[in-house]
Amino acid sequence: MIEYLILAYSPALFIMWYVYHKDRIEPEPKFYVLVTFLFGSLISTSLSILVERSMSEFQVFILAPFVEEIAKMLALLIPYRRGMFDGIMDGVVYGVAAGLGFASFENLIYGVSYGFETAMIRAFLTPIAHSAFTSITGVGFGLKSEGKTSSIFPYLILASMFHLAWNTSAITGVFTLTLFGANILLLYILIKIGMREDVQKIEQYIIRKF
Numbered sequence: 001m002i003e004y005l006i007l008a009y010s011p012a013l014f015i016m017w018y019v020y021h022k023d024r025i026e027p028e029p030k031f032y033v034l035v036t037f038l039f040g041s042l043i044s045t046s047l048s049i050l051v052e053r054s055m056s057e058f059q060v061f062i063l064a065p066f067v068e069e070i071a072k073m074l075a076l077l078i079p080y081r082r083g084m085f086d087g088i089m090d091g092v093v094y095g096v097a098a099g100l101g102f103a104s105f106e107n108l109i110y111g112v113s114y115g116f117e118t119a120m121i122r123a124f125l126t127p128i129a130h131s132a133f134t135s136i137t138g139v140g141f142g143l144k145s146e147g148k149t150s151s152i153f154p155y156l157i158l159a160s161m162f163h164l165a166w167n168t169s170a171i172t173g174v175f176t177l178t179l180f181g182a183n184i185l186l187l188y189i190l191i192k193i194g195m196r197e198d199v200q201k202i203e204q205y206i207i208r209k210f
Helices: 002-020 030-053 057-081 088-114 116-145 153-172 176-200 202-209
Strands: none
Touching: 002 030, 002 088, 002 116, 030 057, 030 088, 057 088, 057 116, 057 153, 088 116, 088 176, 116 153, 116 176, 153 176, 176 202
């Protein structure tokens, strides 16, 4: 059991450490990042499992990405409603936290259920995927906090469509590594955009502190 916990959570914690330290100008409170991670890990995953159990296999294939992205979005509401979002980078950090929390617990379940080989494969692939998808929704929250969008719904749908494409690839075995690379690139681009926006807003952050 310990080896499955390590495989499930150690990649996620490393990615979380990396992304968190990219938010250099105004780092998010570690408490809210941790709460978002734990909500994504325990609550979002449990809600998704409960909903998906009532579906047929075909319905799960089509609808699970939407169910899971909505469940992860609920984790983002915690920091958002407490005024923790200031822009794109905040959305990326919290989106990554929710996505990694979800991926970790899901990987633990799959590992225990299907064995060490499955746990190894998922530890390599899914943390990046889930964190990239939910970062899209997080960016929507970040833009909404700035008044640059009126709704996060388009971002949630886009995240779900990326998720659906990933699931289709994983099941069929077609373009899986290509999409894995695309997920890495997507997350990298969102981080860079967030960092660039923070640099542009640095005076605003300094004024707020004084």
